[in-house]
Amino acid sequence: MRLSSILSLRRIVNSGFHPFQVIPKPDMWRKREQLQQFTAWQYASERTTVKGAYRKQDKLFHYLNMQREDEKLTEKYHAEQRVSTALAEHDMEYSKFKSILSKSHILLDNIVLAQLAIYEPRSFKSLVSFAKELARQEGMSVIPDDAEFSYDVHVDNSILRDPLPRAVEYPRGAAENHTNKPRKLRPDEF
């Protein structure tokens, strides 16, 4: 259910029918109205001919489907790119940063880290200098902060722990049609 969506919105100018005339053959009329909802604002034969419009609609539907499938992964990918770019500005490497965060049990994901880097730059900077200090104490080589913006970090690497186990994601859920049948129960297992 949609609230006041624009129903039957279609182009009239330069399209293939007369605006002030009810077209005969209502069955075909209805189908083409639906088609034109998607192709009314396309160019040339994709708008004016039925065959071209169907071809264009097929493409549009493929693009919409691809967009829907890729949306979640794209968001994560963009977030990762943003975080690594922000880290590059502070002379830090993405892998070192993430490993220190996971060892110190700070479980911020890339999406909010990217938001921090953009909208709350000082918080992000403090997190980076914290990670840098710990990385240095862990024996990784890091480039020290610019003295002008450096934070006075008092931290000891005794706070580091084993990283928490990562949640397992089953993107497709449990398989419904088992290719390998489940083992039969033994009598004592009933």
Add this chain to the structure above:
Amino acid sequence: MLRSMTRGIFSKIAKNRRFSTEPQIIETEKVQQEVLEAISKEVSSSSRLFAIVYVNGRQWKVSDGDLISLEGNLPLNVGDEIKLEKVLMVGGTNFSIFGRPFLDSNSVEVDAVVVEKNTTNPELKYVHLNHNQTKIVNWKSDEATVLRIKSVIAKNI
């Protein structure tokens, strides 16, 4: 509570340069005290804070008056007020406190109201198998619950 959780996790803007020629004894405990006092003073001045909360399988950076749209028809009615308890971080203009992984829910309060429950815009699932006379057009729509963040308050720091 927070004091023990955040031990050693805060940082402070350098007042004196780090690379001094004289060796110094840095009293970490004293610095921590100073920082915590400064933070509680900052917090009590009722300035705007932001928090990172975990709701609905996702982390959100929220502040007063934000809207967030959660997936699914959650067991809440419109107008219900809820408290978001999984807070990963709080921050303000001059400070930020990170939880490991969570902050104490008594010291940070994030309150929200359910302002709308509606459906999402239909997304297309489209399967077209060439030469098979198969075209599946499936417009998929989900339910959504919209929250308004009423306040982000930190205390007892």
Add this chain to the structure above:
Amino acid sequence: MPALPRVDRLKPIYTAAKALNFGWRFSDFLKIPNYNGISRYTNQLHRVTFRFCKQSEDSVGVRNFIEERLVEIGKQNPSVVIYAQPVRNTTPTIRAEYGNGRQLQINAKNLSMDDITKDVHLLFSRSGNPVTKLESRQSALVPSIQGQWTPITWLSTAMNTENLPNKNLSTFKSCKTSATEYLQQKNAE
């Protein structure tokens, strides 16, 4: 009357086309009208009208709903005005009007009472804004508290006065030893 009935479709279509950004898809940011929920929450639904027929089979669900559940829902939501309007031989509809002036109408023909209950719940919990594709699942009153990042946020102030190119400001920073540095160290040894 002319042989071919003349239908003017242009006017509604061009009115609608004003809101058109691209041909087949709209998107918007997450919004709630009237700053609802900032101080307190008020229901945005103002008026619901049930139109139904007293006899026809199509509106049996609406009739059952009105008999059994409508009063209860009315008591729960005292701020909403509810009309039940019998009209002979009409298609049963439920029309909701919201605080932002929009209205939404559901065709309840041949719907069962449970379906109608679901739809009415949806009508009561909507804010009145149209459903569109969201640009982002979050929207903020104040996007940034510490001040948004700009390209000069973390830029050294020494850049203000130095003449560029400057050797100190343009050295490549790396934690790995370069081949040159390695050879220089070897030479020094």
